[in-house]
Amino acid sequence: QVQLVESGGGVVQPGESLRLSCVASGFSFSNYAMHWVRQAPGKGLEWVALIRSDGSNKYNVDSVKGRFTISRDNSKNTLYLQMNILRPEDTAVYYCAKGTSSGGYLCDFWGQGTLVTVSS
């Protein structure tokens, strides 16, 4: 069965960096696009970034451009989100999610999430 396990969350100060990881199992990771989606405490869902199955194309929301970088290592079945210059408004649970195809914009399975708190 599909499993996505996120890690790397924690408490950091504004301006600091953090790298999230998501280890995938139960499917052929290298064949599917992957996403990061976040949810601020008590708020709705916000899509953050997408990477195609081969890493050739990446997309992200404007609010994280120049600060967050999505990447993947298909040999390790792992998705990453490098987050730099963190702001208080980046505080959220970060979910990784599996796309439905190599470039799939639709997410069909989500991990349990990892909490990132940005506070001084």
Add this chain to the structure above:
Amino acid sequence: DIVMTQSPDSLAASLGERATINCKSSQGILYSANNKNSLAWFQQKPGQPPKLLISWASTRRSGVPDRFSGSESGTDFTLTISSLQAEDVAVYYCQQYYSTPLTFGGGTKVEIK
């Protein structure tokens, strides 16, 4: 960016009653390759990640009870729970996956009256 406007923000219905959630996209999201709208519905129960219920506006995912159905009319979309059950208490989100940035509606909280 495509704005997804969802209504109501919350609703309460009795067990066995029908519950209806609306979602409107600010522009067309019709995928030309299959002539289907790129609209998904997710269910999120407290403390859990979202779960995909419906894709392409009306295609129920395998294993989703048939009391959940999706419909569409142009840029207006509807999720209907035909007979509300206790386990349906959750927040429901619509999402367009037509173009990046992918965007969600604000969510509808469904409770039992």
